Structures are given as C-alpha cells and as structure tokens.
Amino acid sequence: MSEIILMGLNHKTAPVQLREALAFTEEEAFTALAEIKNLENIKETLIFSTCNRMEILFVSQECPPVDAVDSIKNFISEYKKISISQFDDSFYTYFGDDAVKHIFRVASSLDSMIVGEPQILGQVKKAFRTSVTGNSSGVILNRLMHKSFNIAKRVRRETGIGDHAVSISYAAIELANKIFSDLTTKSVMLLGAGEMAELAVEYLITNGVKNISIANRTFCNAVTLAEKFNGNPIKFEERQAMLEEVDIIISSTGATQCILNAAEVKKAMRHRKNRPLFFIDIAVPRDIDPDINKISNAYLYDIDDLNNIVNDNMEERHMEAVKGERLVEEAVVKFRRWLENLKLVPTIVDLKAKINSITEAETKKTLGHLKNLSEDDIAGIERMTRAIAGKLMHDPILFLKNIGDHRDHALYLSIARQLFNLNNINGHKADTDLH
Amino acid sequence: METANSAMIMLSVAALLYLASCATYFLYLFFQKDSMQKTALWLICAGFLLHFTAIGIATYTMGALPVKNLQQTFFIASLALAGVFIVLQYRLNLKILGVLVSPLIVIMMAAAFLMPETVSANEPALKGFWLVAHIIMIFTGEAALAMACGTGILYLIQENAIKKKKRGFFYSRLPSLDLLDSTGYSCIASGFVMLTFGLITGFIYAKSIWGKFFSWDPKEIWSMVTWLVYAALLHGRLTSGWRGKRSAIMAIIGFTILIFTFLGVNFFIGGYHEVFTR
Numbered sequence: 001m002s003e004i005i006l007m008g009l010n011h012k013t014a015p016v017q018l019r020e021a022l023a024f025t026e027e028e029a030f031t032a033l034a035e036i037k038n039l040e041n042i043k044e045t046l047i048f049s050t051c052n053r054m055e056i057l058f059v060s061q062e063c064p065p066v067d068a069v070d071s072i073k074n075f076i077s078e079y080k081k082i083s084i085s086q087f088d089d090s091f092y093t094y095f096g097d098d099a100v101k102h103i104f105r106v107a108s109s110l111d112s113m114i115v116g117e118p119q120i121l122g123q124v125k126k127a128f129r130t131s132v133t134g135n136s137s138g139v140i141l142n143r144l145m146h147k148s149f150n151i152a153k154r155v156r157r158e159t160g161i162g163d164h165a166v167s168i169s170y171a172a173i174e175l176a177n178k179i180f181s182d183l184t185t186k187s188v189m190l191l192g193a194g195e196m197a198e199l200a201v202e203y204l205i206t207n208g209v210k211n212i213s214i215a216n217r218t219f220c221n222a223v224t225l226a227e228k229f230n231g232n233p234i235k236f237e238e239r240q241a242m243l244e245e246v247d248i249i250i251s252s253t254g255a256t257q258c259i260l261n262a263a264e265v266k267k268a269m270r271h272r273k274n275r276p277l278f279f280i281d282i283a284v285p286r287d288i289d290p291d292i293n294k295i296s297n298a299y300l301y302d303i304d305d306l307n308n309i310v311n312d313n314m315e316e317r318h319m320e321a322v323k324g325e326r327l328v329e330e331a332v333v334k335f336r337r338w339l340e341n342l343k344l345v346p347t348i349v350d351l352k353a354k355i356n357s358i359t360e361a362e363t364k365k366t367l368g369h370l371k372n373l374s375e376d377d378i379a380g381i382e383r384m385t386r387a388i389a390g391k392l393m394h395d396p397i398l399f400l401k402n403i404g405d406h407r408d409h410a411l412y413l414s415i416a417r418q419l420f421n422l423n424n425i426n427g428h429k430a431d432t433d434l435h
Numbered sequence: 436m437e438t439a440n441s442a443m444i445m446l447s448v449a450a451l452l453y454l455a456s457c458a459t460y461f462l463y464l465f466f467q468k469d470s471m472q473k474t475a476l477w478l479i480c481a482g483f484l485l486h487f488t489a490i491g492i493a494t495y496t497m498g499a500l501p502v503k504n505l506q507q508t509f510f511i512a513s514l515a516l517a518g519v520f521i522v523l524q525y526r527l528n529l530k531i532l533g534v535l536v537s538p539l540i541v542i543m544m545a546a547a548f549l550m551p552e553t554v555s556a557n558e559p560a561l562k563g564f565w566l567v568a569h570i571i572m573i574f575t576g577e578a579a580l581a582m583a584c585g586t587g588i589l590y591l592i593q594e595n596a597i598k599k600k601k602r603g604f605f606y607s608r609l610p611s612l613d614l615l616d617s618t619g620y621s622c623i624a625s626g627f628v629m630l631t632f633g634l635i636t637g638f639i640y641a642k643s644i645w646g647k648f649f650s651w652d653p654k655e656i657w658s659m660v661t662w663l664v665y666a667a668l669l670h671g672r673l674t675s676g677w678r679g680k681r682s683a684i685m686a687i688i689g690f691t692i693l694i695f696t697f698l699g700v701n702f703f704i705g706g707y708h709e710v711f712t713r
Contacts, residue, residue, distance in 0.1 A: 164607075175597070177611060178593070178597060178606070178609075178610075178611050178612065179597065179611055179612050179613065180611055180612075180613045181610065181611040181613035181614035181617070182613070270676075272676075273675070273676025273678070274676040274677070274678050274679060275676070275678070276612060276613065276679065293598065296679060296680050296681070297678070297679045297680070299597055299598065301600070305600050308600070309602070312602070
C-alpha cells in the first residue's frame with residue numbers, strides 16, 4: 001500500500017546549525033530529487049527547504065512505509081554527509097492524514113515561526129515547481145499541493161491571521177494609515193539611520209509616499225541614504241524648520257538627549273494650521289520629547305508603544321489561527337475522501353454505476369416512445385443494452401485490475417476517473433485542477 | 436382618509452426597513468463584512484423611497500407640507516436625515532457612518548409614531564413657496580449638521596484611541612482621523628449653507644406674512660445663535676486652522692444647541708413656531 005509521508009525538521013525541533021547543515025538550495029533540491037527518483041521505495045517526492053525548516057514530502061511505493069522512511073533517511077545522510085544519529089532526534093515523521101495536515105498547516109502559515117507570515121506560500125509553490133520540473137511529482141502530490149495552495153489562500157481570506165502588523169516598522173505604517181487618509185500626499189522626514197527606521201521608510205514608499213527628506217549628523221550619510229530612497233538630503237540643523245512641511249517624522253539617531261522638543265513642535269503646529277504630525281521614535285534612548293504627544297494633532301509613538309502593538313497583534317493572530325486549524329482539518333477530510341476514491345474497488349463501482357445509470361435512462365427514454373412492443377420485446381431490448389454496456393466496460397475494468405506493479409496505479413485510476421468523469425457522481429468537484 | 440391611511444402604512448413599512456438597516460449596520464460593526472454594509476445601505480434607500488412617497492402623498496392630499504404638529508415634523512426630519520445620509524454616503528467613503536445615523540433615524544421614526552396625533556387648525560399661513568423652501572432647507576441643513584456631530588463623536592473616539600495608545604473595539608473599525616475630520620468639515624460646510632438659505636427664506640416668508648423680517652421670536656433668536664456658532668467654527672477652521680479635536684467638539688456643541696433650538700425652545704420658551712410642535 002502506498003502512503004503519503006512527510007518528514008523533516010523545523011525551528012521548533014532543531015537548532016539553526018542543524019537546519020543549515022540539512023538545508024537544500026534550489027539546485028541541490030533539483031539534483032537530490034533526481035537521485036531520490038532512483039530509489040525503489042519512493043514514487044513521488046518534494047523537497048521543501050527554507051531557513052526555518054527542511055521537509056521532504058513523498059509517496060511511498062507498495063511497501064511498508066517504514067522502509068521508505070529509512071531509504072529517505074539514508075539518502076539524506078549520504079547526500080548531506082551527516083550521520084543519521086546527528087539528525088534523527090530532531091526529525092518528525094508524519095504518515096497519511098497527519099502528513100497531509102502538516103503540509104496544509106505549513107502552506108497556510110499556521111506552523112510558521114511568525115504565524116500568518118505571507119512568504120511561506122510562495123516558498124511552498126517554488127518547491128513544488130522544482131519538483132514538477134524534475135518530474136518528481138505525480139498525481140497524488142500534484143493534487144495535494146494544489147489543495148494546499150487553496151487552503152492557504154482560504155485561511156488567509158477567511159481568518160485574520162495576516163491582518164495586523166507584527167513588526168515594529170509595519171505597525172508604525174498601520175498607525176500612519178489611521179491618522180492620514182491618503183499617504184501619497186504626505187511627506188516624511190527620516191532623522192538618523194538604522195534598519196527598522198529604513199524599513200519603515202521603505203514601507204511608506206510602497207504605500208505611495210513620494211516626498212522624503214533625510215537628515216543626519218553626518219551630512220555625507222544623509223546624501224547616501226537620500227540616494228537609496230530617492231529623497232532629499234537636508235542638514236541636521238534644518239530639522240525644526242522642516243516640521244512645518246513634513247507630516248511623518250521617523251527618528252533613529254544615537255543622540256543621548258531629545259533632538260526635538262515640545263516647544264518647537266507647538267510653534268510649528270501654528271504655522272502648519274494644525275495639520276496632524278506623526279512622530280515615530282525608534283531610538284533608544286529616545287530622540288523625541290514625550291511631551292509632544294500632549295500637543296493636539298501631534299501623535300508620538302516610541303519603540304515601547306510599537307512593541308506593545310506588535311505583541312497584541314501577535315496574540316490576535318494566534319487566536320485567529322484556531323479558525324485556520326479548523327479549515328485545515330476540513331480540507332484534510334476532503335483530501336482523504338479523494339484519496340480513498342483513487343483505489344481500485346471504488347473506481348470500478350463508480351464506473352459500473354455510471355454506465356448502468358446511462359443505459360437505464362436511455363432505455364427508458366426509448367421504450368417510452370415505442371408503444372407497440374410486447375413484454376418479451378421490452379425484456380429483450382433491456383437485455384441487449386445491458387450486454388452492450390457490460391461488454392464495453394469489460395476491457396477497461398480488466399485493464400484497471402491488471403495495471404502492473406511497475407506502473408503508477410494512482411495515475412491510471414485518476415485518468416480513468418477523469419476519462420469517465422466519475423468524480424462528479426459522488427457529489428465531489430471535478431478534478432479539473434489536477435494538472 | 437383612504438390616502439392618509441395608506442401613507443401611514445407606508446411610513447410603518449419604511450420604519451421597519453430603517454430598523455432592519457440599523458440591525459444590519461450593527462452586524463457590520465461587529466463582523467466588518469462589506470456585504471453587510473451594502474445591504475444596510477440598500478435597506479435605508481428602500482426605506483427612504485417609501486418614506487418619501489408617503490410624505491409626497493400626504494403633501495398632495497393636504498395641499499401643503501405636513502409640518503403641522505410635532506409628529507409630522509419628526510417624519511420630515513427623519514426623511515431629511517435619511518436623504519442627506521444617502522447622498523453623503525455616495526459622495527464620501529465613510530462606511531461606518533450608518534452605524535450612527537441609522538439608529539438616529541429609527542429613534543426619530545419611533546418617537547413620531549409614539550406621539551399623539553394632534554389635529555391642528557388648517558392655518559393659511561402654512562403655505563407658499565418660501566415656506567416650503569424654508570422647511571426643506573432647514574431640515575436638510577439640520578440633517579447634515581447631525582451627521583457632522585456623528586463624525587465628531589467618531590473622531591473623538593478614534594483620536595482618544597491613538598493618543599492614549601489604547602486600541603479598543605473601535606480602533607480597527609474606524610477610518611483615519613483625516614477622513615473623519617474632512618467628512619465632518621464637509622457636513623458642516625454643506626449644513627451651514629443650507630441653514631443659511633433656510634434662515635433667509637424664513638425671513639422672506641416672515642416678511643411676506645407678518646410684514647417684518649425679524650420679530651425677536653425665541654426660535655428666531657436661537658436659530659441665529661446656532662448659525663453664529665457654526666459660522667465661528669468655519670471661520671476658525673479657515674483662518675486659524677481649527678481642526679481635529681477642537682473642530683469635533685465644536686460640531687457636537689453646535690448640534691446640541693441646534694437640538695435645543697429645534698425642540699427645547701418650543702417646550703421651554705414658546706413663540707409662534709410653537710404652533711407646529713403642539
């Protein structure tokens with residue numbers, strides 16, 4: 001009996017050194033897949049490797065699943081030149097439904113370090129593409145992966161796992177959007193430099209902010225940054241004067257004292273006719289006078305405030321993730337149903353049922369028009385239609401029963417089901433998305 | 436009598452539609468599904484059409500706008516509110532506004548239905564172009580100013596959340612401060628213009644009936660006070676940038692005075708407008 005198996009490690013089970021040692025680049029994955037194809041226990045394979053996880057998803061041949069697991073472990077050990085004992089403890093192995101559930105959870109970002117982070121789906125898709133290019137994916141993995149893309153999109157759409165910012169920089173942008181209605185008409189001033197501050201500026205640019213001024217104690221640095229963001233470098237001493245023009249101020253300098261105080265902002269407020277000002281202070285120690293938040297139409301958020309938002313949002317995501325888990329469970333059940341239908345007996349039963357329903361319906365229709373037939377004639381016609389149907393189906397059924405050990409049963413059964421459109425009679429959706 | 440009855444039935448159905456819209460708006464408030472907001476808006480539109488037809492029938496049968504008692508006045512005021520709300524909803528993208536306006540409409544309709552229907556003498560003074568213009572403009576102006584008060588309240592809630600860094604139930608459900616502020620401003624500006632024309636037409640009407648523009652009637656005095664408050668607000672905004680919180684508070688104060696002018700004067704002070712609110 002072939003089985004879907006997933007094994008690997010992730011940020012929860014393995015330290016970064018081990019994850020690094022076992023990571024596959026895209027090229028490595030490609031060559032590894034080609035080698036795995038030659039293993040006799042394995043039918044279909046996909047290697048999924050990111051900085052937080054390395055997982056191999058595969059379908060075993062007709063053999064005890066444990067044998068297939070061992071072949072993969074041996075392969076990893078040889079390919080990565082690392083003894084099994086070094087990674088065995090960190091490895092998890094899931095069979096059947098559990099494997100399906102795991103890949104669904106991974107694709108939906110429910111298993112991620114930051115729940116709901118959106119990159120993972122793209123990475124899963126890329127891994128699948130590699131597997132398809134290398135001809136390592138077959139009817140089962142194709143279906144499984146497409147379903148995982150679907151469930152991932154559904155979880156994102158129907159739950160709030162991706163709704164709120166979980167990074168400092170992004171939280172600042174969300175706030176800016178609650179203060180200003182249209183960021184494209186706003187301008188921003190960056191004081192100092194730093195990863196988080198620059199990231200916030202980048203987010204603002206993607207949100208349409210065009211006018212960016214950059215001030216730095218070292219003017220030269222301001223010029224460099226201004227080139228990067230396509231902004232205007234300004235002198236550090238100009239910062240107070242700029243308060244009349246800009247709307248958002250992001251500060252991240254190494255200053256030990258406040259570089260903007262409340263009196264200066266109050267004065268600027270009068271000149272700018274109380275148009276709102278939003279201060280984002282990412283520096284430690286703080287750059288901007290906390291009293292500024294008391295001025296009306298001026299809003300100040302420092303790093304702690306932003307951290308609080310991020311923590312709250314994290315909690316919210318975890319709550320939303322519970323809904324996501326429910327959707328995943330549902331998808332697992334549906335997938336199992338499809339997989340069970342891919343077996344020989346249900347396929348033959350469905351095939352016979354379909355042919356019988358057609359012949360019965362057509363016979364009934366024809367006999368309805370023919371009024372002058374005797375009972376015997378009717379019985380004869382009915383016998384004939386059944387015989388035609390039976391003879392027609394004889395060879396295909398015989399073929400399905402003797403597909404041969406060296407061939408992929410799932411593929412032939414899947415084709416048979418599509419050829420006769422059997423997936424609709426059970427009330428399931430047609431497998432139009434199989435290939 | 437037949438037409439009066441059918442008008443009442445239409446008004447009842449309209450009230451039910453408003454109620455349904457209000458309920459849908461509250462669902463929207465909690466679940467934030469755009470389809471709910473759309474449904475709620477359609478329900479209000481349907482209610483408005485029926486309401487409008489009913490008032491139209493009443494006007495036709497009576498030969499004058501039905502503003503003879505407080506009940507009729509409330510029906511007209513809620514119609515104006517619904518109408519102005521619908522227009523604003525299409526012009527401004529402030530989906531949450533219905534959550535405030537729809538309950539207000541429902542309350543006004545309910546109040547109208549609960550009031551005793553007093554029969555008043557058919558005064559000849561209550562006819563004519565200037566009066567109709569006066570009534571329509573005053574009521575649409577008041578409806579716009581009510582909406583300004585509503586956005587002012589929303590602004591204060593949102594401002595408080597951002598300033599105090601305590602993001603509660605409303606934070607994610609309310610739009611940006613900028614949008615609330617500019618919506619409030621548009622409401623006040625349009626409301627003020629209507630109010631101004633309403634007062635002017637009122638003076639002209641007074642001149643044509645009583646021979647003088649201004650007769651120091653309490654309602655007239657308080658109307659002027661209201662007008663001055665809003666004039667001050669707009670002046671402050673244009674010259675010295677009164678916006679944000681201050682503007683929101685002024686909008687709420689202005690509307691409180693307006694409510695007093697609309698109802699309080701009749702109940703507490705009196706005057707010739709009293710006739711319509713018996």
